């Protein structure tokens with residue numbers, strides 16, 4: 423039997439990259455998946471097509487995060503589609519995956535207040551209010567999985583602003599894990615290391631070779647490496663894990 427049969431899931435930022443692999447993984451287990459995206463509708467529709475091609479169920483939902491009214495718009499679309507497909511608006515699994523990063527090579531001296539506001543708006547404020555808004559929809563025994571980064575455990579000055587936001591999302595995990603335990607809802611953090619998200623840099627062999635050295639396994643992560651961990655945390659088999667920081671960095675944090 424599929425482990426997530428009759429479950430519903432929202433994966434933010436699942437038009438591409440890790441989010442797409444997460445959406446596919448959850449759908450493979452039988453969940454009906456909301457494939458959220460900001461701008462790349464074609465990519466989101468491709469994720470839905472891939473899921474349907476595998477025999478799964480999914481729909482796309484658009485909302486740019488980090489702008490006024492973002493979470494409301496996301497949930498309007500989500501609730502409408504859930505209602506149409508299931509007759510109710512119950513959400514069993516929430517994966518806060520969508521995020522933006524600091525531009526490559528930006529030194530700490532170059533970070534502006536506007537940069538920080540934008541990073542916090544998308545990577546912290548949006549997930550916080552998504553969790554808050556989801557509370558009314560989440561089933562008892564539900565799952566929240568927040569995607570952080572190994573960079574909260576590893577110094578990289580060029581990523582200080584981004585890493586600050588990931589530190590904050592780990593706090594959402596910690597405090598909501600306690601808050602939601604009476605309902606049997608688990609809340610966990612998954613922290614990827616460098617993971618092939620399909621962006622151009624992963625087509626450059628020398629760059630990939632260099633990035634691979636950071637992992638104990640001497641390769642960059644594939645989106646499925648991270649998605650499989652998230653998939654496990656979404657299942658009943660992970661019911662005794664809450665408030666955890668799960669290192670999904672291929673041993674990058676071993677140093």
Ligand code: NDP
Nearest residue numbers: 435436437439440459460461462487520521571616617619
């Ligand atoms: P990608 O950059 O490949 O994809 C980002 C996703 O988020 C897309 O679906 C995009 O939608 C969506 N998104 C981006 N900005 C917004 C926004 N303002 N509002 C709504 N949606 C938005 O991400 P990755 O797969 O690389 O990363 C996924 C998660 O993993 C992130 O939380 C990231 O911080 C974390 N991570 C990634 C690592 C890596 O090496 N890849 C390493 C460590 C952590 P659209 O397609 O419409 O633009």
